[in-house]
Amino acid sequence: MRSPGPMRRRFVLAASTVALARPAAAQPRRVVQDFEGAPVGAPPPGFAVALTGDGPPPRWVVLEDASSPAGPRVLAETSRDRTSTRFPLAVVEGFEARDVALAVRFRPLDGRVDQAAGLVARYHNARNYYVARANALEDNVRLYRVVDGRRVQFAGLDTRVPRDRWQSLGLRAEGDRLEVSLDGRVLFAATDRTFGGAGRVGLWTKADSLTHFDALEARALA
Template structure:
């Protein structure tokens, strides 16, 4: 088989599998939340900012960011311990950088150490929120707390590629008139392909941005303010 052929290993991650096995940097897989205990933290993610827990959508186990009691500037429980697991002695620098983005809940995927290219996809459903109902894929998360972000917002009907750098959020590419109705499940997909970043919602491409800088860092889920949003089927395919 040619070296440049894409290797794809699809793994349905249950709670038991997550307890025993972590996906190495080159692995591909889908993370679901079946079998996890509602109210607990998902074993496959580490919440750093905001309130995150396993929830239910009917009989379906999901991962939720819960901003119903949102307070600006609140790090998640045990954030220093989680940061140390990711960055070791560099954890204080990471947390100091991340504190600049406390308005934005963030939960990092434990199972992928370095995402350099490929695709990340997640299903999400906006439940409530009067300030925002935002669902995002954070990627290129750096040891200094900076990162890139593809996010959809059910209150604004748009899809935006943002850059979080030096405490500032700047728009890289903005797409309006993107239907994101609340109370429905949607598929958000990020693709890093060569020198391009692509963003899709429900199979439709809205973002196509040239990108010459290397993408190399942790990945996770993102939200904003008082958003109460469900997530499921977090799928990573690396190239």
């Protein structure tokens, strides 16, 4: 979905009617980011960069990728650092929700340690959040909670995650139920009560993964 008219930051915002952590008037109900208005080679506007684990700081930049169905500009973490306990994040600014539906298009391109793409929900800080992760190197999709910086898997499924192909990852968090989908097909659901309040949302990757992201959408659920 595209916003009407050229903008440096392409967000689609609507007035919130959901009781969230911030006042409703200041809180969008829906955010869409396709990176089309962002300068190539620069960090993504509208995101805060963070890191869970070890290794050097993340390097998230906007790149050109003409193969993207959502437009030629995409986001990627480009440092290629091979620290296996290194998890870069790009967290959306100005949006928080407890119950939320997330989706992103991603294209795994390379990585010797990992070829990962992740969606983050109920993010409190770089040490506490949920993440749904697809991995093209391992051909699986997993759901984790990260508590005090420690990642714990509590659901998952082995399934083909093709390399060098655009596909979509979805995460829906509603109450204590979390549901994960790939290309619009629900893979699995699980319950967890670790993070029950509102939090931020964002993108996640691991180690030396080179993954292109596009068309990130977050929608607060009534």
